[in-house]
Amino acid sequence: MLDENKKEVILEISHLHKKYDENFAIKDLSLKLHKREVVVLVGSSGCGKSTLLRCINLLEDVQGGEIKLCGETISNRKSNLSEIRQKIGMVFQNYELFPHKNVLDNIILAPIKVQKRKKEEVIEDAKVLLKRVGLEGKAYSMPSQLSGGQKQRVAIVRALCMNPEILLFDEVTASLDPEMTREVLEVILELADMGKTMLVVTHEMQFARAVADRIVFMDEGSIIEATIPEDFFESPNSEKVKAFLDTFTYKQKRK
């Protein structure tokens, strides 16, 4: 923790406010992510986790505060969105691959069209990444021929292939059954080992504990607690966190 100041800051959010109509979805939220850090964002449904990621990725405008990516202010930008989004890899809950393109074409579209990289070079990268997530045999399959877990792994590769500075994951396993959830989470764990900077929203507490450098708990648009996983799970400070963690355990009824 001592050398924290020395580490490069990738994402810096300060006093962010986001309103939908008259309701605050995010209230005075500040958060910093350093290079190679994995922050897991948890909180009950509707607390603003997705909204926060969408603001970072400039899919939403904000009503106050500031978001900086690699030192550059990006919030409420109207031009050069593309330049910023290239630095942010995002994977959504509803794996939205492009259904009319095969796996490989899904992955190489943005690197070729947005980053103007050479096709052969991108294909090579894509194949290496596909192999890493165990999908080397699926390069020419259509999305409709893949399982949910496979689609989600392709979506991760698609984001990775842009070489982003930071990866955002929004409940990427929410619609998957346990087996597929595992294969996707393994991939994210591996990315963490590789030193990727990531902001992960998940409801899988076991996974959160395993992958996180820091766990951030949100409630009603604000951060209530931000701490290392051990403290978060073993000795949470706030009652709200305790109540939240309780929702994941079941008390035995019959003795």
Place this chain on the structure above:
Amino acid sequence: MFSYVKDLGIDVLFKGHNFLRLMGGLLVTLKISLISIAISVVLGLAFGILMQKKNIAVRVVSRIYIDFIRIMPQLVLLFIVYFGSTRAFRINLTGELSAIIVFSLWGIAEMGEIVRGSLSSVSNHQYESAEALGLSRLQTFIYVILPQSLRRIIPISINLITRMIKTTSLVLMIGVVEMIKVAQQIIEANRMLSKNAAFGVYLVVFILYFLICWPISVLSMKLEKRWKQC
């Protein structure tokens, strides 16, 4: 063999230049159809994209335009343009030009509606995933939204195209000599010689329409089937 031909009344087509004349009529039918279809496809695509705009004025005007075209029988539109243009603007449009104008107005309206429907049926997530990857609005449209929409647009618009080809037969009412008009003239001229001329000539007309429209329908069914798989 020849007696069959005679019984059916097809023999009149072999007299003089009758068959060639019928083919000439077919060419007129095809000319009006193809020009109108080409205009409809290009401008209809633009119209459909325009209707995606949230602008109220654009929405109201396009709604009125589409509803007006749909309510009016094509024949009435033909009369309005053909006779009305002379009255109102003192310009004499030829029947063919009037027909092309009317069929284009109709085609643009219907095509626009098809395009708008197909574009808006692509889920919002598709726009967001494309934009999240850094694709610009235009790139998102060209590489992600349009190709998915085309899979819906093409089969439905083929149906529209065959309807347009068939409906061009109405232009004989404003004096355009297309295939049906030629057929009528041939039958008229041979009424005394061949009792069955009407049957035979219309049979050939039927076959000609079929030969044009059927391959188009088959193509659309094939495309639909192929695209359903992915």
